[in-house]
Amino acid sequence: MAELFYDADADLSIIQGRKVAVIGYGSQGHAHALSLRDSGVDVRVGLHEGSKSKAKAEEQGLRVVSPSEAAAEADVIMILVPDPIQAQVYEEHIKDNLKDGDALFFGHGLNIRYGFIKPPAGVDVCMVAPKGPGHLVRRQYEEGRGVPCIAAVEQDASGNAFALALSYAKGIGGTRAGVIKTTFTEETETDLFGEQAVLCGGTAALVKAGFETLTEAGYQPEIAYFECLHELKLIVDLMYEGGLEKMRWSISETAEWGDYVTGPRIITDATKAEMKKVLAEIQDGTFAKNWMDEYHGGLKKYNEYKQQDSEHLLETTGKELRKLMSWVDEEA
Numbered sequence: 001m002a003e004l005f006y007d008a009d010a011d012l013s014i015i016q017g018r019k020v021a022v023i024g025y026g027s028q029g030h031a032h033a034l035s036l037r038d039s040g041v042d043v044r045v046g047l048h049e050g051s052k053s054k055a056k057a058e059e060q061g062l063r064v065v066s067p068s069e070a071a072a073e074a075d076v077i078m079i080l081v082p083d084p085i086q087a088q089v090y091e092e093h094i095k096d097n098l099k100d101g102d103a104l105f106f107g108h109g110l111n112i113r114y115g116f117i118k119p120p121a122g123v124d125v126c127m128v129a130p131k132g133p134g135h136l137v138r139r140q141y142e143e144g145r146g147v148p149c150i151a152a153v154e155q156d157a158s159g160n161a162f163a164l165a166l167s168y169a170k171g172i173g174g175t176r177a178g179v180i181k182t183t184f185t186e187e188t189e190t191d192l193f194g195e196q197a198v199l200c201g202g203t204a205a206l207v208k209a210g211f212e213t214l215t216e217a218g219y220q221p222e223i224a225y226f227e228c229l230h231e232l233k234l235i236v237d238l239m240y241e242g243g244l245e246k247m248r249w250s251i252s253e254t255a256e257w258g259d260y261v262t263g264p265r266i267i268t269d270a271t272k273a274e275m276k277k278v279l280a281e282i283q284d285g286t287f288a289k290n291w292m293d294e295y296h297g298g299l300k301k302y303n304e305y306k307q308q309d310s311e312h313l314l315e316t317t318g319k320e321l322r323k324l325m326s327w328v329d330e331e332a
């Protein structure tokens with residue numbers, strides 16, 4: 001069973017005794033910086049020149065400096081810029097400002113797991129990753145609650161790295177909900193697998209294939225959209241609240257019977273065999289290498305795929321249909 005840690009297991013004074021730099025002020029960055037500040041931690045935000053979020057961070061009462069200055073001032077440096085540019089930000093701004101005894105923090109393990117960032121031996125390397133988007137992390141904190149986090153130590157130079165990570169997690173409200181101990185390897189590999197095979201890749205492909213099957217058989221795209229995409233939210237909400245059991249309790253017996261007999265014909269042993277190949281390519285670094293090559297090669301294929309899907313009948317149909325549903329917020 002997973003090891004869980006709560007408020008009583010974490011000593012907030014550890015992080016209160018450090019100087020923290022939060023590099024980046026996006027989804028996670030704003031939540032970490034504001035909540036640490038409100039937890040009595042000495043925080044500065046490191047932002048690149050021309051940053052779009054600089055004004056917002058300052059408006060919210062935070063001190064903003066360059067990423068290099070932030071890293072030089074601080075002894076705990078949390079890197080919360082997009083994963084594909086972290087190695088560059090690290091090389092340019094952070095590496096030369098690290099001293100023995102400092103701690104380098106991440107919200108996701110990719111750059112450490114695949115060796116794109118190689119911190120020096122005298123530095124603690126920790127991860128605190130909330131299991132939710134930044135705006136939820138911040139809102140929960142403000143309401144006196146928290147989003148569960150996972151925490152890991154890759155390098156324990158000080159001998160106290162995990163206590164420091166727990167203290168950081170407490171500062172953003174994570175230990176109010178519970179912090180699960182993991183490793184950089186487990187977090188990175190499961191995160192990549194989940195988003196590719198199930199959450200994003202698997203789901204998007206399933207929805208598209210179902211929609212195409214219906215429209216190719218001559219059914220109206222609007223009806224197919226409702227059946228294959230729109231109603232997915234109701235089903236996922238039920239699973240989120242109470243697992244498969246609550247979903248099956250809520251749907252009709254006909255739908256439940258179809259679930260049992262047809263589900264395994266759609267996601268077959270061949271699909272699972274492919275999932276195992278996907279996982280192997282994540283584990284051996286092939287996926288990460290290909291993605292970094294694609295990103296730094298100008299995102300040519302990425303933009304092609306994006307363009308193709310934006311022109312798909314599923315998407316053009318949905319755009320029109322959602323105008324009929326005043327409660328569906330396009331911006332949300």
Ligand code: NDP
Pocket residue numbers: 023024025026027028029046047048050051052053054067079080081082083085089106107108129130131132133134
């Ligand atoms: P965002 O894309 O929301 O944040 C981007 C921030 O980085 C912005 O402030 C942006 O600047 C800044 N930035 C961009 N380039 C640079 C640069 N060269 N130097 C300094 N700052 C720069 O990132 P996320 O919050 O989504 O992700 C951050 C980390 O958290 C990642 O490791 C991610 O995997 C992890 N994570 C994210 C979750 C999420 O819900 N989003 C959940 C859990 C973990 P500007 O001000 O110009 O916009």
Ligand code: MG
Pocket residue numbers: 191192195
């Ligand atoms: Mg991810």
Ligand code: MG
Pocket residue numbers: none
């Ligand atoms: Mg139905």
